Amino acid sequence: MSETRRENDAELGELVEVRPSSIHGRGVFAVRAIARDEYIGTFFGPPARRDGMHVLWVHDGESDSASVVGRIGRNMLRFINHAAACNAEFDGFDLYALRAIASDEEITIDYEGAPA
Numbered sequence: 001m002s003e004t005r006r007e008n009d010a011e012l013g014e015l016v017e018v019r020p021s022s023i024h025g026r027g028v029f030a031v032r033a034i035a036r037d038e039y040i041g042t043f044f045g046p047p048a049r050r051d052g053m054h055v056l057w058v059h060d061g062e063s064d065s066a067s068v069v070g071r072i073g074r075n076m077l078r079f080i081n082h083a084a085a086c087n088a089e090f091d092g093f094d095l096y097a098l099r100a101i102a103s104d105e106e107i108t109i110d111y112e113g114a115p116a
Helices: none
Strands: 016-020 026-030 039-042 055-059 068-072 088-091 094-097 106-109
Touching: 026 106, 088 106, 094 106
Parallel strands: none
Antiparallel strands: 016 026, 039 094, 055 068, 088 094
């Protein structure tokens, strides 16, 4: 896609901030309204070799377990919390809004939809 990549916290700060969450610990919140299908940012960090805190696993093209790759989050998106009725989802390591997200609303994904 042609949008400007948002990988570091300064770039992500245009759209989101981290603050206390009623879901769990800290969460990621919209600082302005985000449109449906809008690119929010990229989960950025070094490759993960094993599961742990702030690790995101995604399928790299294929949907088999051999194609699962992970990153250890080093930007604000590592604080994304789970909600079954989520408002965003990852396409690879890029995060997009599933629906319009209001300013000050917590941005959530469905962890159950992530690869094991």
